[in-house]
Amino acid sequence: MKKSSRQSAEAGWTLIELLIVLSIIVILASMSLVTYTQSVKAAREAALHSDLFLMRDAIDQYYADKGKYPDSLQTLVSEAYMRMIPKNPFIVDAEWITSPAPAPSGGGSTEPGIYQVKSGFNGTGLDGTQYSEW
Numbered sequence: 001m002k003k004s005s006r007q008s009a010e011a012g013w014t015l016i017e018l019l020i021v022l023s024i025i026v027i028l029a030s031m032s033l034v035t036y037t038q039s040v041k042a043a044r045e046a047a048l049h050s051d052l053f054l055m056r057d058a059i060d061q062y063y064a065d066k067g068k069y070p071d072s073l074q075t076l077v078s079e080a081y082m083r084m085i086p087k088n089p090f091i092v093d094a095e096w097i098t099s100p101a102p103a104p105s106g107g108g109s110t111e112p113g114i115y116q117v118k119s120g121f122n123g124t125g126l127d128g129t130q131y132s133e134w
Contacts (some may be wrong), residue, residue, distance in 0.1 A: 048131065097120050118133070
């Protein structure tokens, strides 16, 4: 039996059906892109938290061993408290901001050294705080 020309024309997709399907695909793709970018940012923030924690821990260990704070982050590397100074996960060229050790309460003089390390990247985290405040 032969199919009529009307049956073969009804077997295809209409333009409206194609537009609806493409619209749904575009909406789903845009939703997944937003989720992907948020997860990448969250991963970078976790890496920044970890790097700051490890550097601050190395500074504390140096102080506990030597009784003074290190002169620079490079001192921690040269004396094997860290293998290397980590790169900022957001911008590789961003500098780490270091704070000097506070003066002792007894009025004695201490050798200058690094007491605190913060990120030099100016941006806002997912929690609304500045990266430079972490």
